[in-house]
Amino acid sequence: MNSLKLKVDLEQLYVLNEFIEEHYPNKDMTLKLIVEEIFVNIVNYSNAEYIIVNVESENYLTIEFIDNGIQFDPTLKEDPETPKSLDEAQVGGLGILLAKNYADEITYTYENGQNHLKIIKKVE
Numbered sequence: 001m002n003s004l005k006l007k008v009d010l011e012q013l014y015v016l017n018e019f020i021e022e023h024y025p026n027k028d029m030t031l032k033l034i035v036e037e038i039f040v041n042i043v044n045y046s047n048a049e050y051i052i053v054n055v056e057s058e059n060y061l062t063i064e065f066i067d068n069g070i071q072f073d074p075t076l077k078e079d080p081e082t083p084k085s086l087d088e089a090q091v092g093g094l095g096i097l098l099a100k101n102y103a104d105e106i107t108y109t110y111e112n113g114q115n116h117l118k119i120i121k122k123v124e
Contacts, residue, residue: 001056023055030102065117073108
């Protein structure tokens with residue numbers, strides 16, 4: 001397993017993307033979308049002091065986000081109604097839904113004052 005500790009800063013998304021690309025060189029845009037949505041939500045809403053990202057790749061790619069912010073289980077968040085057209089679409093609110101739809105599995109635990117969000121995606 002490879003680990004990276006990040007500051008809670010949107011600028012760190014570039015570092016995170018390079019880290020994942022280094023350990024899993026794939027051009028899967030859905031994976032990049034999942035990583036971006038989860039990371040941005042943690043930065044914007046968690047009040048965390050740090051984010052740790054663990055990456056493991058075997059038959060599945062596992063990305064675990066760990067932060068010490070406000071306890072929040074995105075797997076329990078009710079899915080918003082999707083807009084019927086681009087004209088009805090609003091910015092924000094669909095990130096967790098997209099992550100749920102594109103990942104093969106998402107699990108959440110809260111342990112020792114930390115959120116642990118694990119995303120599993122099949123590796124081609």
